[in-house]
Amino acid sequence: MTYLSEKKKIRSTTILAVRRNDQIAIGGDGQVTLGDTAIKHGAKKIRKIYNEQVLIGFAGSGSDALTLFENLEKKLEQYRGNLQKSAVELARDWRSDRILRRADALMIAIDNKDSYLISGNGDLIIPDDDVLAIGSGGSIALAATRALLKFSNLTAAEVVAEALKITSEICIYTNSSIEIESIVIEG
Numbered sequence: 001m002t003y004l005s006e007k008k009k010i011r012s013t014t015i016l017a018v019r020r021n022d023q024i025a026i027g028g029d030g031q032v033t034l035g036d037t038a039i040k041h042g043a044k045k046i047r048k049i050y051n052e053q054v055l056i057g058f059a060g061s062g063s064d065a066l067t068l069f070e071n072l073e074k075k076l077e078q079y080r081g082n083l084q085k086s087a088v089e090l091a092r093d094w095r096s097d098r099i100l101r102r103a104d105a106l107m108i109a110i111d112n113k114d115s116y117l118i119s120g121n122g123d124l125i126i127p128d129d130d131v132l133a134i135g136s137g138g139s140i141a142l143a144a145t146r147a148l149l150k151f152s153n154l155t156a157a158e159v160v161a162e163a164l165k166i167t168s169e170i171c172i173y174t175n176s177s178i179e180i181e182s183i184v185i186e187g
Contacts, residue, residue: 013045014137014167014174015057017108017115018145018156019130022185024110025156026055027164028135030177032062041177048181050076053111054083055181059135060105064120068094068107072118083109087116087124095122106134112185137171157182 017026032040046057047069054076058065071093075086087109094103103120110116110132117125117132125132131149133142144163148154154162160180168176 013043013059013135014141014164014171015045015059015108015134016138016141016145016160016163016167017055017057017110017132018149018159018163019110019115020149020154020156020159023156023182024055024112024115024185025160025180025182026057026108026110027157027160027178027180028057028059029137029164029168029174030179031173031175033173038175041175044179046179046181048183049073050081053081053183054109055111055183056107056109057134058105058107059138060120061103064103064105065107067103068105068118068120072107072109081111083111083114083116087114087118091118091122091124093122094120108132108134112183136173137167140170140174141167155182 015028026046028045030042031038032043072090075090079085105120107118115127115132131145141163144166148159148162157180164178168174
């Protein structure tokens with residue numbers, strides 16, 4: 001997270017991605033909190049990129065997160081939409097660059113076959129299951145999602161919506177201004 005001169009920490013968000021059956025979905029809340037004050041309620045933290053074939057969401061320092069996003073988009077163009085190659089190369093670039101490796105952000109990127117958590121430190125994590133969650137309420141969203149997947153027949157987008165709603169009721173850094181993007185997987 002980012003520290004300001006008065007040592008107030010910006011806390012902002014829960015991002016959740018789910019793959020289920022023939023759908024992938026990502027969602028995030030819109031809250032940005034500075035110290036004990038919610039300073040923004042409708043921040044846009046998820047996007048569809050690369051011809052609307054890749055879903056991303058980010059948490060952490062806004063400028064660092066946007067830099068991660070822009071660099072992933074460039075890699076996707078360079079590697080013609082290959083998310084695996086793009087994510088690996090992005091993580092490698094961030095780890096080897098002395099200035100960029102100080103980035104304070106996390107990003108989830110998911111397409112029709114791959115899911116990655118990418119950090120500004122150069123970490124690249126592939127989930128054991130079809131769920132990734134980051135941000136202040138990430139662990140709550142992850143637990144809610146796993147229960148919903150186990151005990152319901154909801155679609156990926158419905159699971160994301162319900163899990164983020166549950167998270168917003170528990171995590172003070174997550175609000176109920178939820179945005180969701182989804183893609184139907186063909187074939």
